[in-house]
Amino acid sequence: MRRTPILTSTLLALGLLATPARAQTAEGPTTDPNQVRPGAYQLDPAHGKITWSLSHLGYSTYFGQITDVSGEATLDPKEPAKSRLSVMIRTDSVSGLNPKLDQHLKTPDFFDTQKFPTATFRATAVEPTGPTTARVVGDLTLKGVTKSVAFDATFNQAGISPVDKQYTVGFDGRAVIKRSDFGINAFLPILGDEVTLRLEGEFKAAK
Numbered sequence: 001m002r003r004t005p006i007l008t009s010t011l012l013a014l015g016l017l018a019t020p021a022r023a024q025t026a027e028g029p030t031t032d033p034n035q036v037r038p039g040a041y042q043l044d045p046a047h048g049k050i051t052w053s054l055s056h057l058g059y060s061t062y063f064g065q066i067t068d069v070s071g072e073a074t075l076d077p078k079e080p081a082k083s084r085l086s087v088m089i090r091t092d093s094v095s096g097l098n099p100k101l102d103q104h105l106k107t108p109d110f111f112d113t114q115k116f117p118t119a120t121f122r123a124t125a126v127e128p129t130g131p132t133t134a135r136v137v138g139d140l141t142l143k144g145v146t147k148s149v150a151f152d153a154t155f156n157q158a159g160i161s162p163v164d165k166q167y168t169v170g171f172d173g174r175a176v177i178k179r180s181d182f183g184i185n186a187f188l189p190i191l192g193d194e195v196t197l198r199l200e201g202e203f204k205a206a207k
Contacts, residue, residue: 029159033132036077036158036169040206043071043087044168047202050089054179055192064105068093073203075169085123085136091116109186116143124148136173142182151175151199166204173199 030036048069056062068090076082092113094105106113123138132155140149156170175197180188 029157031132031155031157033077033155033158036075036155037167037205038076038078039074041073041075041169041203042206043069043073044202044204045070047170047200049200051198051200052195053198054195057190062096064094064096064101066091066094069201071201071203080126080128080134083123083126085121085138087121089119089121091119110184112143119143121149140177140182143184145182147177147181149175149177151197153199161202164204168205169203171199171201171203173197173201175199 045068048071050066050069051063052066053061053063066089069087071085071087073086074082074084091111092106094111094113095102096105105111108115119140119142121138121140123136125137127135127137129135129152134153135150136153137148137150139146151173152175153171153173156172158167158169160166161168177195177197178193179185179195180193
């Protein structure tokens with residue numbers, strides 16, 4: 001079983017807001033958040049994914065992914081509190097890397113994807129924690145339940161991508177949530193309640 005969000009989760013783009021900005025002069029690549037362009041961004045769907053993991057009966061840590069994630073961000077390095085991030089996740093893209101498990105994850109035991117086809121995350125606050133890191137807090141809505149969650153975001157770099165020649169900002173993120181907080185209680189307590197989310201995202205400057 002795995003948990004989405006957030007995350008993003010994703011969820012992420014605001015990591016670059018960890019420090020006040022100087023004038024943006026470089027097209028990159030740069031690992032200095034001060035040099036990032038302010039403005040509107042969209043998550044690249046090919047490079048925005050959530051990897052989830054949880055304890056499997058105490059014997060191992062099981063990993064899976066959520067692959068259909070879209071998002072929009074407005075970044076303001078000078079005033080992080082004015083930045084915005086919203087993410088939507090298609091829950092039917094949840095995968096346990098096993099066909100039988102994939103189908104089970106979509107049932108009411110877990111994500112109930114027919115009734116709840118999407119999950120969302122909307123950032124409400126950003127707290128800088130270091131030169132390239134931030135704590136991003138927001139509302140995660142999953143399976144009809146909305147809870148405040150937080151993730152730790154790390155800014156990787158920004159610049160013109162050599163692949164598509166678009167201005168790109170890249171982040172990693174990590175969060176830990178309890179699936180029971182969102183009514184996903186199947187097989188507790190033998191199947192882990194705490195779900196670790198690893199978030200990866202590349203955001204493209206809006207044209």
